[in-house]
Amino acid sequence: MKNARTYQFASKPSIVSTAVAVGPLEKQSPFLPHFDLVYDDERFGQETNEKGHAYLIEETCKLAIMKGGFQTTDIDLLLAGDLVNQITPTNFAARELATPFMGMFSACATSISTLITASFFLESNLMERVLFGSASQHNSVEKQFRYPIEYGAQKPPTGQWTVTGGGFGILSHFQRDKPYVHSATIGKVVDCELKDPLDMGSAMAPAAFDTIQYHLSQNKGTSYDFVMTGDLGKNGSALLQELIRTSGVSSYLVDQYRDAGAEFYGNNDKFLSGASGAGCSATVYFGPIYAELLKKQWKKILFVATGALLSPLSFQQGESIPCIAHAVELSMD
Amino acid sequence: MISTIIIAFVVGGLVCVVGQLLFDVAKLTPAHTLSLMVVIGSVLDGFGLYEPFIDFAGAGATVPIMSFGNSLTHGAMAEAEKHGLIGVLTGMFEVTSSGISAAIVFGVIAALIFKSKGKVS
Amino acid sequence: MDAKAYQQTVEQLAPKRPVLRNCLAAFLTGGIICGIGQIISFIFMYFFPFTERTSSNPTVATMVFIAMVLTGLGIYKKIGQFGGAGSAVPVTGFGNAVISAAIEHKSEGFILGVGGNMFKLAGSVIVYGVFSAFVVALIKTILVQVGVINW
Amino acid sequence: MKKFWSISCVLLLIGGCSARPQVTSYHVEDNQQEIEKLETVMANQEKISEGSAVFFNDELVVTIQVKPLSKFSKEKITKSFKKEVESIFPDHKVFVSSDLKISWELNKIIEDQADKKKVKKELDELQALAKEET
Numbered sequence: 001m002k003n004a005r006t007y008q009f010a011s012k013p014s015i016v017s018t019a020v021a022v023g024p025l026e027k028q029s030p031f032l033p034h035f036d037l038v039y040d041d042e043r044f045g046q047e048t049n050e051k052g053h054a055y056l057i058e059e060t061c062k063l064a065i066m067k068g069g070f071q072t073t074d075i076d077l078l079l080a081g082d083l084v085n086q087i088t089p090t091n092f093a094a095r096e097l098a099t100p101f102m103g104m105f106s107a108c109a110t111s112i113s114t115l116i117t118a119s120f121f122l123e124s125n126l127m128e129r130v131l132f133g134s135a136s137q138h139n140s141v142e143k144q145f146r147y148p149i150e151y152g153a154q155k156p157p158t159g160q161w162t163v164t165g166g167g168f169g170i171l172s173h174f175q176r177d178k179p180y181v182h183s184a185t186i187g188k189v190v191d192c193e194l195k196d197p198l199d200m201g202s203a204m205a206p207a208a209f210d211t212i213q214y215h216l217s218q219n220k221g222t223s224y225d226f227v228m229t230g231d232l233g234k235n236g237s238a239l240l241q242e243l244i245r246t247s248g249v250s251s252y253l254v255d256q257y258r259d260a261g262a263e264f265y266g267n268n269d270k271f272l273s274g275a276s277g278a279g280c281s282a283t284v285y286f287g288p289i290y291a292e293l294l295k296k297q298w299k300k301i302l303f304v305a306t307g308a309l310l311s312p313l314s315f316q317q318g319e320s321i322p323c324i325a326h327a328v329e330l331s332m333d
Numbered sequence: 334m335i336s337t338i339i340i341a342f343v344v345g346g347l348v349c350v351v352g353q354l355l356f357d358v359a360k361l362t363p364a365h366t367l368s369l370m371v372v373i374g375s376v377l378d379g380f381g382l383y384e385p386f387i388d389f390a391g392a393g394a395t396v397p398i399m400s401f402g403n404s405l406t407h408g409a410m411a412e413a414e415k416h417g418l419i420g421v422l423t424g425m426f427e428v429t430s431s432g433i434s435a436a437i438v439f440g441v442i443a444a445l446i447f448k449s450k451g452k453v454s
Numbered sequence: 455m456d457a458k459a460y461q462q463t464v465e466q467l468a469p470k471r472p473v474l475r476n477c478l479a480a481f482l483t484g485g486i487i488c489g490i491g492q493i494i495s496f497i498f499m500y501f502f503p504f505t506e507r508t509s510s511n512p513t514v515a516t517m518v519f520i521a522m523v524l525t526g527l528g529i530y531k532k533i534g535q536f537g538g539a540g541s542a543v544p545v546t547g548f549g550n551a552v553i554s555a556a557i558e559h560k561s562e563g564f565i566l567g568v569g570g571n572m573f574k575l576a577g578s579v580i581v582y583g584v585f586s587a588f589v590v591a592l593i594k595t596i597l598v599q600v601g602v603i604n605w
Numbered sequence: 606m607k608k609f610w611s612i613s614c615v616l617l618l619i620g621g622c623s624a625r626p627q628v629t630s631y632h633v634e635d636n637q638q639e640i641e642k643l644e645t646v647m648a649n650q651e652k653i654s655e656g657s658a659v660f661f662n663d664e665l666v667v668t669i670q671v672k673p674l675s676k677f678s679k680e681k682i683t684k685s686f687k688k689e690v691e692s693i694f695p696d697h698k699v700f701v702s703s704d705l706k707i708s709w710e711l712n713k714i715i716e717d718q719a720d721k722k723k724v725k726k727e728l729d730e731l732q733a734l735a736k737e738e739t
Binding site for chain 3: 334337338339341342343344345346347348349350351352353354355356357358363364366367368370371372374375376378379387391392393395396397398399400401402405406408409410413414417418420421422424425431432433434435436437439440441442443444446447448449450
């Protein structure tokens with residue numbers, strides 16, 4: 001079992017409830033009907049962007065708990081993260097929720113890395129219910145990673161738009177009518193020495209490819225409704241498709257492939273290459289896709305969330321952008 | 334007067350095209366591009382070329398950020414002409430600071446009245 | 455995976471920056487801003503005792519004021535996305551950099567936030583403007599004193 | 606775009622290439638001879654589009670407008686023109702400016718044709734303004 005990377009979960013931990021909340025701009029998303037909470041204020045009525053970010057996480061978590069018919073005290077662990085320095089919005093939301101809490105950071109792949117970790121806790125049978133997920137708020141993320149919101153910098157066509165939104169779910173023991181985690185692959189950091197912070201999709205595509213390739217090799221013969229990456233954007237997903245095509249891993253994947261970031265804002269060119277952020281994969285996976293799984297529209301989906309593990313400091317020091325991708329295979333019987 | 338405005342339009346536009354080429358072809362960040370342009374303005378003034386350029390293009394030469402390098406250098410040189418080497422240091426902000434002081438004053442005022450909005454452009 | 459080979463793939467597949475369109479937009483945007491600057495300086499000359507030379511200072515200040523209003527209303531970043539360098543190179547772009555940083559960091563208070571971060575983006579312009587002015591003036595002063603050139 | 610260029614070309618032509626400079630002048634003592642002398646000097650200047658002059662006692666204040674496309678060497682043109690005028694009026698204290706504002710102000714003085722005292726004051730103010738650097 002050493003260095004296996006891919007793990008099968010025999011106990012079939014199920015996602016029993018989810019909640020998704022987004023900001024005002026996300027009303028343009030074709031996924032809008034599947035968002036539980038849509039706010040008109042990008043700061044969620046709070047004084048600062050960061051406070052709004054924390055509020056978004058808190059409210060989404062509360063809703064996920066409520067929709068599952070639980071109390072906060074039923075949650076054994078909150079496992080979550082965001083993109084702001086030291087994940088303070090998540091920390092502050094955890095303070096309000098007062099559940100046992102562990103913070104995680106895998107950049108935009110946090111939605112899936114928390115789900116994988118939660119699956120292990122469930123598999124060990126020591127925990128009953130784990131609340132997992134991630135969120136991002138456009139303004140606070142831009143402030144940290146790029147320019148002030150009102151600064152008139154021209155973004156190149158490879159640029160992406162950080163989603164304001166959060167997606168959280170509760171993982172519990174197997175339930176027949178809920179989608180369950182069949183298997184998961186933990187990513188390795190892949191670095192193709194790209195340095196452009198306004199072209200994250202290109203940097204992350206090889207990491208996604210690496211994880212997908214490994215996962216498929218460990219689950220030979222499985223057929224998926226589709227594979228969905230987190231936030232490669234239009235540019236990054238075109239690159240990933242090219243990588244899959246040229247490597248000959250599995251040609252059918254080229255058609256059965258989707259990207260949450262590329263689809264998030266529809267075909268609006270103003271969002272350039274598409275959406276990104278920890279909230280992008282979380283809202284799409286645990287909102288619309290989860291809903292379709294519940295309806296048994298689809299049976300088997302491979303979620304591959306990608307994250308660019310850079311900081312403003314690291315790219316100013318001339319470091320390249322290391323990336324990671326974590327995969328979870330969700331099934332519905 | 335109209336010819337002056339047209340010249341300002343054309344020259345200012347061309348200066349910005351140079352900036353755009355630095356963005357797109359040389360792949361410089363805005364901060365790098367603007368710093369470079371200020372240095373160019375300063376060097377041009379060293380050769381005595383920026384003042385004639387202002388005479389020719391008016392606002393086409395004074396509005397782009399290059400003129401900032403020009404006026405700093407101009408101040409330093411004017412003072413150096415009078416007081417020798419030490420004037421190089423003391424004269425720098427003599428001629429101009431209106432851009433900087435306006436930016437500071439209006440920056441604080443803006444911080445007092447405005448809040449940022451994350452709207453897509 | 456071979457990083458070099460992948461970088462080539464990225465180059466091939468990357469959406470090309472529309473350089474020509476961007477240059478045209480920069481020309482128009484920058485030209486209009488400078489044209490407006492010229493009109494403002496005519497106004498200063500006509501109604502106030504400013505000459506062609508001295509009118510540039512109040513003009514620059516007025517342009518920065520306009521930049522403040524446009525930045526605060528969220529319009530400048532739209533102009534920026536369209537015009538690129540056309541809105542960044544004029545002094546209004548400098549104003550936008552300072553003012554947007556000031557607004558952005560208001561949440562950290564007026565001393566450490568606004569005061570400390572105002573020149574986060576535009577500071578390098580001042581730093582290298584001053585430094586290059588120093589070097590250029592120094593070289594010229596020395597050359598004049600040695601007698602190679604005249605003022 | 607084509608339209609724009611053709612319009613701007615026409616405007617540049619109109620603004621830049623009219624053959625002889627227009628000259629307005631005012632002589633406080635009404636010495637037509639001196640005025641004519643100055644006008645002939647100006648008429649020979651190819652790079653100047655407009656000129657105004659005020660004679661006041663031994664002072665001669667002249668403003669010129671350099672043609673748009675020659676403005677790059679405005680400073681030089683002004684200097685050489687000043688020398689020329691000085692050589693013709695050696696007994697006058699000659700002041701020449703190519704600044705638009707100064708020429709507007711001088712034209713106002715010419716139009717007003719005010720009394721000596723006022724003209725003196727206005728001319729002094731004008732020259733002080735022209736010397737300002739910032």
